[in-house]
Amino acid sequence: MNLHAIELTTRDGNQLRFECADNQNLLEAAANAHIVLPAQCGQGSCGTCYADVTHGEFTLGKHNPSALSAEDQAKGGTLLCCTFPHSDLNISLPFDNDRILIGEVKIRNAEISAIETVGENTLRLELCLVPDEDGCCLAEFEPGQFMELEVPGLAIKRAYSLSNTGNWEGRLEFLIRLQPGGLFSTWLKEQATVGQTLSVHGPKGAFGLYESGLRPRWFLAGGTGLAPMLSMLRHMADFQEPHPVRLYFGANRVEDLFCQSELKALQVELPQLQVIYCVWKPEDNWEGFQGTPVDALTQDLADAMVMPDIYLCGPPALIDAAEAAARAHGVPDKQVLSERFLPT
Numbered sequence: 647m648n649l650h651a652i653e654l655t656t657r658d659g660n661q662l663r664f665e666c667a668d669n670q671n672l673l674e675a676a677a678n679a680h681i682v683l684p685a686q687c688g689q690g691s692c693g694t695c696y697a698d699v700t701h702g703e704f705t706l707g708k709h710n711p712s713a714l715s716a717e718d719q720a721k722g723g724t725l726l727c728c729t730f731p732h733s734d735l736n737i738s739l740p741f742d743n744d745r746i747l748i749g750e751v752k753i754r755n756a757e758i759s760a761i762e763t764v765g766e767n768t769l770r771l772e773l774c775l776v777p778d779e780d781g782c783c784l785a786e787f788e789p790g791q792f793m794e795l796e797v798p799g800l801a802i803k804r805a806y807s808l809s810n811t812g813n814w815e816g817r818l819e820f821l822i823r824l825q826p827g828g829l830f831s832t833w834l835k836e837q838a839t840v841g842q843t844l845s846v847h848g849p850k851g852a853f854g855l856y857e858s859g860l861r862p863r864w865f866l867a868g869g870t871g872l873a874p875m876l877s878m879l880r881h882m883a884d885f886q887e888p889h890p891v892r893l894y895f896g897a898n899r900v901e902d903l904f905c906q907s908e909l910k911a912l913q914v915e916l917p918q919l920q921v922i923y924c925v926w927k928p929e930d931n932w933e934g935f936q937g938t939p940v941d942a943l944t945q946d947l948a949d950a951m952v953m954p955d956i957y958l959c960g961p962p963a964l965i966d967a968a969e970a971a972a973r974a975h976g977v978p979d980k981q982v983l984s985e986r987f988l989p990t
């Protein structure tokens with residue numbers, strides 16, 4: 647067995663080092679060194695542990711091609727949970743040092759405080775953390791992060807992005823698309839009731855706001871991909887951040903658009919926020935944008951004076967298309983941040 651020296655550099659320039667054997671994956675080796683990197687499935691399915699190898703040789707094991715685009719792979723992109731080193735490696739992480747946990751992921755209990763239908767097959771789930779042994783309810787997370795929810799007795803954990811912001815009352819809010827035949831979805835639809843207790847693991851994940859001065863921020867969401875965008879926009883409103891900002895929110899039909907009243911309320915608190923509703927197959931009387939959010943993004947990038955930071959969230963096909971549009975218009979890769987909603 648050979649041991650290789652692994653050097654990680656975060657987006658804000660911090661360096662971390664650990665050793666990894668050639669039959670071990672990088673995520674596991676980092677965890678053994680008490681470095682908990684943003685990740686979710688641990689088996690190459692979700693894309694949450696994306697990073698770029700800048701120097702060294704490695705094998706990328708079995709993974710879901712939707713979790714790692716061919717373009718990213720060609721430029722050294724990899725998924726740490728299925729990367730096995732053949733040499734010492736230098737790795738560039740696409741997030742800041744504060745997303746790395748030194749220690750263990752928190753597990754707390756939380757009670758369901760509300761379940762509300764917001765659209766066809768889409769629910770808003772609100773949980774309230776049970777006070778810990780010190781009586782503290784603090785819901786501490788960064789906008790853009792997700793939690794894993796576990797139903798006692800169901801033996802599964804599912805990742806869902808938070809749509810609210812950190813708070814002292816212990817409130818955790820999620821927008822959840824009910825997947826046909828999905829284990830968590832079926833439980834949520836048929837059995838979940840207010841007052842029931844779940845385990846919440848986290849916060850986790852590297853997706854979130856990129857502090858890059860006052861560059862415009864363009865958010866693009868498909869379906870429940872709106873959740874982390876709402877969290878980031880609410881954070882911007884809370885801190886009165888002055889960046890020019892727009893949200894492209896896409897749905898197939900007008901009736902699939904949800905949270906419109908929340909977005910209207912946000913526009914009052916964050917007056918520079920432009921919301922562009924994009925409907926692929928609207929009724930004849932639709933006055934908004936007709937097409938996908940990627941169509942709207944492509945059109946607007948052609949006229950952009952300053953290349954914005956672009957935040958993408960939703961199904962992988964939407965993200966791949968938006969990344970391609972951003973590249974075609976010369977937006978630097980580091981200005982494009984994404985979270986893929988894959989099965990977890």
Ligand SMILES: Cc1cc2nc3c(=O)[nH]c(=O)nc-3n(C[C@H](O)[C@H](O)[C@H](O)COP(=O)(O)OP(=O)(O)OC[C@H]3O[C@@H](n4cnc5c(N)ncnc54)[C@H](O)[C@@H]3O)c2cc1C
Nearest residue numbers: 692805806807822823825828829830831870987988989990
């Ligand atoms: C980091 C991260 C954050 C996420 N945040 C959210 C969120 O905020 N809101 C949200 O609605 N979803 C989110 N997801 C996706 C969600 O975790 C999965 O859809 C999850 O698997 C659903 O669990 P389930 O038990 O209902 O379905 P499962 O039992 O996991 O799956 C049932 C069937 O549906 C298919 N399926 C499941 N999920 C998807 C999907 N996303 N796309 C296409 N087919 C699917 C499966 O392949 C399977 O055939 C997130 C995923 C990741 C990786």
